[in-house]
Amino acid sequence: MARLALGIDLGGTNVRAALVDRDSGRIVAARKSPLGSRAPEAVAAAVVAAAREAAAAAGVEPGQLGSAGVGVAGQCLGVSGVVANAPNLGWRDVPLGAMLERALGLPARVANDLFAAAWGELRFGAARGFSEVLVVFAGSGVGAGMVVRGHLVEGARGVAGEIGHVRVRPPRGGAPRRCGCGQTGCLEAWAGGMNLSARVREDLQAGAATAVREVVGGDLARVSPAAVEEAFARGDAYARDLWEEIGELLGTAVANAVTLLNPARLILGGGVLMGCPGLAAAVRRHLDAAVSPSAAAGLTVAQAELGDDAGLVGAALLER
Amino acid sequence: MARLALGIDLGGTNVRAALVDRDSGRIVAARKSPLGSRAPEAVAAAVVAAAREAAAAAGVEPGQLGSAGVGVAGQCLGVSGVVANAPNLGWRDVPLGAMLERALGLPARVANDLFAAAWGELRFGAARGFSEVLVVFAGSGVGAGMVVRGHLVEGARGVAGEIGHVRVRPPRGGAPRRCGCGQTGCLEAWAGGMNLSARVREDLQAGAATAVREVVGGDLARVSPAAVEEAFARGDAYARDLWEEIGELLGTAVANAVTLLNPARLILGGGVLMGCPGLAAAVRRHLDAAVSPSAAAGLTVAQAELGDDAGLVGAALLER
Numbered sequence: 001m002a003r004l005a006l007g008i009d010l011g012g013t014n015v016r017a018a019l020v021d022r023d024s025g026r027i028v029a030a031r032k033s034p035l036g037s038r039a040p041e042a043v044a045a046a047v048v049a050a051a052r053e054a055a056a057a058a059g060v061e062p063g064q065l066g067s068a069g070v071g072v073a074g075q076c077l078g079v080s081g082v083v084a085n086a087p088n089l090g091w092r093d094v095p096l097g098a099m100l101e102r103a104l105g106l107p108a109r110v111a112n113d114l115f116a117a118a119w120g121e122l123r124f125g126a127a128r129g130f131s132e133v134l135v136v137f138a139g140s141g142v143g144a145g146m147v148v149r150g151h152l153v154e155g156a157r158g159v160a161g162e163i164g165h166v167r168v169r170p171p172r173g174g175a176p177r178r179c180g181c182g183q184t185g186c187l188e189a190w191a192g193g194m195n196l197s198a199r200v201r202e203d204l205q206a207g208a209a210t211a212v213r214e215v216v217g218g219d220l221a222r223v224s225p226a227a228v229e230e231a232f233a234r235g236d237a238y239a240r241d242l243w244e245e246i247g248e249l250l251g252t253a254v255a256n257a258v259t260l261l262n263p264a265r266l267i268l269g270g271g272v273l274m275g276c277p278g279l280a281a282a283v284r285r286h287l288d289a290a291v292s293p294s295a296a297a298g299l300t301v302a303q304a305e306l307g308d309d310a311g312l313v314g315a316a317l318l319e320r
Numbered sequence: 321m322a323r324l325a326l327g328i329d330l331g332g333t334n335v336r337a338a339l340v341d342r343d344s345g346r347i348v349a350a351r352k353s354p355l356g357s358r359a360p361e362a363v364a365a366a367v368v369a370a371a372r373e374a375a376a377a378a379g380v381e382p383g384q385l386g387s388a389g390v391g392v393a394g395q396c397l398g399v400s401g402v403v404a405n406a407p408n409l410g411w412r413d414v415p416l417g418a419m420l421e422r423a424l425g426l427p428a429r430v431a432n433d434l435f436a437a438a439w440g441e442l443r444f445g446a447a448r449g450f451s452e453v454l455v456v457f458a459g460s461g462v463g464a465g466m467v468v469r470g471h472l473v474e475g476a477r478g479v480a481g482e483i484g485h486v487r488v489r490p491p492r493g494g495a496p497r498r499c500g501c502g503q504t505g506c507l508e509a510w511a512g513g514m515n516l517s518a519r520v521r522e523d524l525q526a527g528a529a530t531a532v533r534e535v536v537g538g539d540l541a542r543v544s545p546a547a548v549e550e551a552f553a554r555g556d557a558y559a560r561d562l563w564e565e566i567g568e569l570l571g572t573a574v575a576n577a578v579t580l581l582n583p584a585r586l587i588l589g590g591g592v593l594m595g596c597p598g599l600a601a602a603v604r605r606h607l608d609a610a611v612s613p614s615a616a617a618g619l620t621v622a623q624a625e626l627g628d629d630a631g632l633v634g635a636a637l638l639e640r
Contacts, residue, residue, distance in 0.1 A: 075614050084614065085614065132475060132476040144580070146580075148468050148469075148471075148473050149468075149469075149471065151468075151469060153468050153581065154582075155452060155581060155582020155583065155615065156452040156582050156583055156584035156618060156619075157582055157614065157615070157617060157618055158582070159582045159612075159614045159615055160580065160581055160582040160615075161580065161582075162579050162580065162582075162612050162614065162615060163579075163580055165579050165612040165615075166575075166576035166579050166580065166612075167572050167575060167576060167579075167610040169489050181612070181613070181614075182613070183612070183613070185610070186612075252487050255486075255487060256486035256487060256576070257580060259482050259483075259485050259486050259487075260464070260466075260480065260481065260482065260483055260486065260577060260580070261473065261475060261480055262474075262475020262476050262477055262478075262479045262480040262481075262482075263475065263476055264476035290487040290505070292479075292482050292485040292486075292501070292503070292506075293501070293502070293503070294395050294404065294405065294477070294479045294482070294501075295475065295477070295479055295480075295482060295485075297477060298476060298477055299476075
């Protein structure tokens with residue numbers, strides 16, 4: 001097997017390609033390109049260009065690599081290589097794997113970006129050495145990767161790990177919020193960064209008294225989870241209540257997944273959790289309170305270690 | 321490998337032992353004995369006696385069998401053979417596997433009874449032929465068995481599948497109920513048969529207007545899920561509201577497990593679900609409403625097929 005593997009992280013606005021050392025998980029060369037058109041052919045061409053540039057920087061031809069792996073922010077149907085639904089790209093049922101295999105002359109594995117990141121953390125990050133792992137990322141969306149007996153859990157259609165779309169009920173009642181997936185009441189409708197920001201904007205427009213307004217200088221476009229965290233750090237009551245509510249929803253959902261799966265290692269990551277320590281503390285508190293004691297015994301919890309590189313490294317090393 | 325395997329189902333009041341044909345899942349001979357003392361040594365002796373009788377009825381010596389499997393209503397710590405907690409037996413940290421191995425002269429695998437039943441349904445029941453399976457049983461307790469890539473998910477300590485102890489919030493509010501596990505707010509505190517009966521008794525004592533009172537002839541000791549179902553069938557409003565509430569809690573919890581795991585096959589069983597079609601219909605309705613559409617696509621749902629024999633058959637055939 002070739003020493004280097006090609007990993008690709010396909011988001012809604014950029015594509016990143018990297019050559020990864022299979023033995024160390026080290027990124028040997030990487031390229032990042034903005035996406036122009038989101039048409040599947042144009043995106044595939046941008047992916048191939050980034051991959052060729054990264055390979056050239058590492059001094060290899062793509063054909064010399066054993067395989068390529070792609071993490072996509074969307075639902076990917078297992079080994080078929082089909083992206084069933086990628087809202088950020090506006091895609092439905094795009095056979096990305098087959099398109100890239102033709103263009104690169106390599107077998108290409110397509111997977112959800114959080115699967116890929118979970119795999120990266122398992123192989124070379126905070127879950128290294130564990131065979132029963134749950135990884136939960138809360139960023140613009142919320143998702144999970146699960147490892148059982150050392151293998152990623154993909155599910156029958158390849159869409160396992162959708163913890164962002166479990167149904168939850170907020171502690172203080174209120175109308176269920178609509179999720180990007182079309183359902184109402186999903187965890188992500190409350191705890192996903194994009195939905196969280198939208199809700200705070202609504203509250204500000206409705207006249208909520210909160211320091212978030214000062215933090216963003218009155219500019220609603222600047223509302224973000226980080227702005228709420230800043231208000232929280234200033235002792236703002238609105239931010240405190242919001243973090244308590246989101247912390248309970250997210251912490252309880254993570255606890256329930258731990259109770260169901262009994263992992264040895266829980267990894268928490270993603271931009272919202274990593275960037276908002278006040279929220280992360282509330283999540284941990286509610287996690288500890290809600291998890292089954294028998295599943296909690298022996299569980300260790302850690303922050304993700306690979307940051308933005310987890311998806312690239314994991315995609316490169318995905319099992320076929 | 322011997323053609324026959326020894327399966328044992330250890331409940332709180334009885335032990336059942338059976339010789340099971342490995343190729344067909346057929347029970348060749350079975351014995352059931354009441355438990356006298358619940359002291360570990362006495363229970364182990366009763367298990368061994370039942371096993372020897374069942375083996376004799378099948379015309380074999382226990383030593384001729386390749387291995388034994390035991391399903392226990394309690395938390396079992398994986399391959400260690402230790403029963404960590406079996407409330408019905410009053411056990412904590414009993415090394416049942418080692419005790420039976422000594423007495424039977426056979427390797428003995430100890431597992432949660434719902435793991436065993438899930439495995440029985442997988443090998444010879446309603447999940448035959450599927451490699452991604454979720455089995456949920458609601459009886460006196462609530463539990464799950466999960467199969468990923470054709471293998472049981474045991475978790476790091478062997479306590480995976482505790483869906484009865486996920487934290488839920490009832491749709492109509494109210495104080496969280498205490499669960500047998502010591503926590504409050506567990507699914508089982510509402511949806512487990514024993515807790516359900518206790519709650520209906522409390523409501524009757526508090527003067528609730530419901531046909532359940534007529535169904536049990538005023539005898540609170542006869543209150544059971546079946547009595548609520550009978551009242552439901554008579555059009556009783558209390559029973560209808562209760563089934564709606566429990567149906568939402570149980571259906572949503574099952575939906576969330578499906579969303580997380582994306583199984584190809586969901587099996588619903590256990591005495592409460594199998595004996596209460598009105599409740600089962602509410603569970604199915606809320607399951608369908610709450611499950612993620614991408615995980616629901618291609619999912620088939622079926623009732624357990626092996627009934628009370630699932631645990632015996634599954635225990636006999638457990639993987640080591």
